[in-house]
Amino acid sequence: MRNRVVGTETEFGIVTREAGSSDxxxxxxxxxxxxxxxxxxxxxxxxxxxxxxxxARGFEIEGEKERxxxxxxxxxxxxxxxxxxxxxxxxxxxxxSPECLSPRELVAYEKAGERILDLCRETCxxxxxxxxxxxxxxxxTDGKSNSYGYHENYLVERAVSFEAIARALIPFLITRQVxxxxxxxxxxxxxxxxxxxxxxxxxxxxxxxxxxxMVKRPIMNTRDEPHAExxxxxxxxxxxxxxxxxxxxxxxxxxxxxLVLSAIxxxxxxxxxxxxxxxxxxxxxxxxxxxxxxxxxGGGEMxxxxxxxxxxxxxxxxxxxxxxxxxxxxEVLEKWKSVLSGLESDPDQLSTELDWLIKRQxxxxxxxxxxxxxxxxxxxxxxxxxxxxxxxxxxxxxLEKDGFxxxxxxxxxxxRAMESPPAGTxxxxxxxxLRKFPKEIYAASWTSxxxxxxxxxxxxxxLMDPFRGTQELVEKIFESxxxxxxxxxxxxxxx
Amino acid sequence: MAKQExxxxxxxxxxxxxxxxxAPNAAVVEKGKKIKDDLDKLMDKIDDVLEENAEEFVKNYxxxxxx
Numbered sequence: 144m145r146n147r148v149v150g151t152e153t154e155f156g157i158v159t160r161e162a163g164s165s166d167x168x169x170x171x172x173x174x175x176x177x178x179x180x181x182x183x184x185x186x187x188x189x190x191x192x193x194x195x196x197x198x199a200r201g202f203e204i205e206g207e208k209e210r211x212x213x214x215x216x217x218x219x220x221x222x223x224x225x226x227x228x229x230x231x232x233x234x235x236x237x238x239x240s241p242e243c244l245s246p247r248e249l250v251a252y253e254k255a256g257e258r259i260l261d262l263c264r265e266t267c268x269x270x271x272x273x274x275x276x277x278x279x280x281x282x283x284t285d286g287k288s289n290s291y292g293y294h295e296n297y298l299v300e301r302a303v304s305f306e307a308i309a310r311a312l313i314p315f316l317i318t319r320q321v322x323x324x325x326x327x328x329x330x331x332x333x334x335x336x337x338x339x340x341x342x343x344x345x346x347x348x349x350x351x352x353x354x355x356x357m358v359k360r361p362i363m364n365t366r367d368e369p370h371a372e373x374x375x376x377x378x379x380x381x382x383x384x385x386x387x388x389x390x391x392x393x394x395x396x397x398x399x400x401x402l403v404l405s406a407i408x409x410x411x412x413x414x415x416x417x418x419x420x421x422x423x424x425x426x427x428x429x430x431x432x433x434x435x436x437x438x439x440x441g442g443g444e445m446x447x448x449x450x451x452x453x454x455x456x457x458x459x460x461x462x463x464x465x466x467x468x469x470x471x472x473x474e475v476l477e478k479w480k481s482v483l484s485g486l487e488s489d490p491d492q493l494s495t496e497l498d499w500l501i502k503r504q505x506x507x508x509x510x511x512x513x514x515x516x517x518x519x520x521x522x523x524x525x526x527x528x529x530x531x532x533x534x535x536x537x538x539x540x541x542l543e544k545d546g547f548x549x550x551x552x553x554x555x556x557x558x559r560a561m562e563s564p565p566a567g568t569x570x571x572x573x574x575x576x577l578r579k580f581p582k583e584i585y586a587a588s589w590t591s592x593x594x595x596x597x598x599x600x601x602x603x604x605x606l607m608d609p610f611r612g613t614q615e616l617v618e619k620i621f622e623s624x625x626x627x628x629x630x631x632x633x634x635x636x637x638x
Numbered sequence: 639m640a641k642q643e644x645x646x647x648x649x650x651x652x653x654x655x656x657x658x659x660x661a662p663n664a665a666v667v668e669k670g671k672k673i674k675d676d677l678d679k680l681m682d683k684i685d686d687v688l689e690e691n692a693e694e695f696v697k698n699y700x701x702x703x704x705x
Contacts, residue, residue, distance in 0.1 A: 154704045167702055234702035286696065289703035356705040382705065504677075505684075512681045524692035525684070527699065536687055545680055 144408055145467060147401050148242045148298040148568055148609045149249050153386055154235040154291040155260060155532070156280035160273065167234035172218050174236050174277060175229055177266040180259065180561070181221050182581035187213060188220035188230070189588035192370060198354050199305040199367040199377070222587050224562050224578055225255060226570030229263075235291050236260060236279070241570030242589075242609050245471045246398035248565055250390050251552045255560035257281060257532045264533060275536070281386045282325065282530035283343035286523055288332045290347040292356065293386040297379045297400060298371065298609060300408050308379065309352055309363045311407045314415045315400075315454050316362055316383055317424035318447040320345065321433060322482050323396040325385035326499030328506070328517065328526040337429050338517040339506070341499045343385040345428035351421055356382050362424060370589040372607050379404070383424075388530060388539040390551035391496040395482065398475035399454075405469070406458045413457055415450060416440035431503075433486055448487050455479050496549045501542060502529050572604075572612025575621050576630075583627045594627050602631060 159170045176184065190210055197203045211219060221229040226241030238256035243249040260279055268276045284290050299308065324341035331346040340346075344360075353361035366380040367373075381400070387393045406413075417423050418438040426435065427447045436444035445453075459476050462468045485492040494500040506517075506525050515521050531537040534544075542548050564574025569589075576584060576592050585595040594602045606612055620637060624630035689695045 156699075156701050158699060233704045235704045237704075285699050285701040285703075287700055289701045291701060291704035294705065357703065505680075508677045509681050509684060512678060513685075520693040520696045521688070523696045524689050527696065528687075528689060538684060538687070541680065541683060541687065545676065545683075547677070547680070 144298065144300050144405065145469075146244055146567070146610065147404065147469070148244065149246075149397055149401060150240045150242050150296045151249065151253055151397075152237060152239045152292075152294040152296070153253065153256060153281060154232060154237045154293070156282060156285060156291065156530075157236060158278040158280075160276050160278075161271070168231065170277075171231040171234065171236040174260075174263050174267050174279075175221055175231055176218065177270060178221055178229060178259065178263045179266045180224065180262060182224055182577035183584065184221060185217055186220075186222050186577075186581075186584050187216045187586035188222070188228070189586040189591050189593060190216075192588060192590045194368050195366055196354075197367045199365040200352075204354060222573075222577055222584075223259065224564070224574055225252065225560055226564035226574035226577075227252065227256065229256075229259065236263070241564050241574065242568035243565050243570075244567045245469070246394050246401060246475060247471065247552060248560075249397045250393050251556045251560040252565065253393060254390065254552065254557045258557060258561055261532050261534070275533075278536070279532045280527060280530045281388060281532050282527065283386055284327070284331055284347075286329065286331070286527070288347075290331070290344065290360075292344070292382055293384050294356075295381040295384055295397065295400065297381070297404055299377045299379050299404055301369075301373065301375055301377050303377070303408055305365065305367075305377075308404075308407060310416070311411075311413055312403070313351070313362060313420050314413070314417045314450050315403055316381070317417065317420050318427055318450045319396070319399065320385070320424075320428060320499075321447050321451065321486055322479075322493075322497055323384060323387065323392055324428065324497070324499040325387050325392070325530075326502035326526070327428075328522055334425065335429075339431065339503060340428040341431065342428040344383060345425050348383060348421060348424055362420060371609050376609075385498070386530070387498050388537075389496065389498040389501060389548060391478075391549055392498045394551045395475070395478060398471060399458075399479055401469070402458050402462070402472060402475055403454055406461050409461050411457050411461060413453060415445075415453055417450070431490075433490060448483055451479075451483055455483060495547055501539075501548060502526065505529070505538065505542060505547075566614035567610075569606045569609050569612035571614050572606060572617055575617070579621060579624075580627050580630070594631070596627055596631075602627075604631075604634065 196206050219231045228239040230237055240252040264277045264279055320342040325343045327340050327343045330337045334346045347360050349359045350361040352363045354365045362383050364380050364382045369376050369378045418440050423437045436446050438444055462472045494504040529538040534540045564570040583594050585601045586593040590606050592604045620633045624633050
């Protein structure tokens with residue numbers, strides 16, 4: 144695949160301080176409803192193409208399809224100017240980035256989501272007149288074995304079988320935490336206690352391949368809901384990653400995966416199978432030396448870094464000629480190489496770049512100055528507050544402001560990503576409809592925009608191809624359309 | 639005569655090498671100290687913004703859990 148679409152979904156932890164506050168579902172609804180930067184609060188989410196019960200292994204499981212009535216739909220779902228989605232999922236506020244084409248773009252749009260949520264938080268507090276009344280965390284656990292996720296979505300060629308993807312990806316997914324891990328104080332989910340571990344999510348993953356996302360979570364999730372033409376495309380739904388604050392961690396997480404998927408599509412055989420991958424996933428998280436060796440299925444042993452190096456080398460090889468290389472390949476491969484080499488010689492070298500090391504250094508410095516132990520509640524608080532998204536309270540933000548964190552994108556890039564959609568995907572069409580005709584949009588989703596033109600029937604524009612509706616294809620159409628009627632007839636004419 | 643000169647050169651060389659070895663160290667140590675000082679200051683700032691009743695807050699932080 145020449146261009147690959149990527150998007151991420153982040154569930155946030157939420158606390159409100161009102162005595163006798165309502166439950167987290169209502170808190171989340173109130174928060175999302177407070178968003179001060181919406182095209183329109185009344186647009187419905189179109190659930191028609193949603194089918195999370197379809198399994199990539201070739202069957203559909205039984206279950207109720209989520210179809211909220213229109214009033215509830217409007218409370219739960221908010222479409223954004225940048226083409227993304229702000230919504231309530233279960234008992235958590237959630238942000239889905241729009242469809243992006245590069246890791247750097249994704250970093251900007253994911254950070255934009257944090258800022259948008261922070262605006263919601265601020266507005267909520269202003270309305271209720273309670274300073275710091277709402278707190279939001281971009282992390283994955285409450286320390287009591289309840290986890291909430293971070294999902295990555297990658298467009299992949301349908302021609303590659305799910306089995307081939309799983310076989311190639313599992314060793315990569317269980318070891319990439321050495322640069323993607325967000326760090327975590329303590330153990331969870333009935334696992335062995337530990338002072339500190341690399342990954343927030345590792346303790347919650349108990350299965351290898353499954354459809355479930357909420358209990359006994361699997362390293363490979365089999366959800367097959369492409370939100371695109373299913374004969375051409377698969378949407379790989381990755382649930383095993385941590386939510387990152389560090390832009391470098393996010394950049395590498397997304398960039399390496401995008402390139403490894405290209406290698407898989409090219410038929411590269413990574414030649415690695417790890418024995419007992421679920422166990423190894425947890426063990427990697429708990430080995431802060433990064434020197435532990437793991438048994439391979441064919442015999443022999445490798446460390447997590449050695450496994451990652453094989454993926455780096457075999458992936459680099461397919462881009463050697465530069466032909467058909469995605470423009471970000473060089474930067475990602477160089478960064479991947481330098482990070483692995485730094486982790487090999489001395490992980491602390493990366494304590495301004497990778498979340499788990501930034502956090503560990505912060506906590507270790509605090510402990511050394513103030514004399515607490517790793518099991519002290521204050522230390523749990525440090526872990527949690529690292530992930531606070533408000534600029535005044537977030538420990539990550541203080542570290543960043545004071546020069547302890549390397550960045551990948553600028554604040555300007557993030558501001559633009561809050562207001563306008565990516566240019567190279569269908570998010571451009573969706574975002575510009577929302578900007579130009581917010582009052583006339585009845586509903587929208589990843590694959591549709593529905594207009595209310597004052598007739599009995601709404602007009603549906605399908606967006607089944609993530610690569611159409613780009614700036615290149617539709618900018619002029621928007622410029623020459625002064626009404627929805629214009630837009631619809633111009634679209635027909637250009638088809 | 640020639641031998642003596644050689645010896646002196648050797649001595650000078652090793653003395654030079656010793657100085658070279660310590661000079662960058664001083665800069666590194668200085669930088670390391672600054673980072674340590676900055677981190678130190680940050681630890682106090684962290685205490686200012688850290689949730690006041692950490693024990694109770696952490697105990698009460700319960701989420702429903704999601705995907």
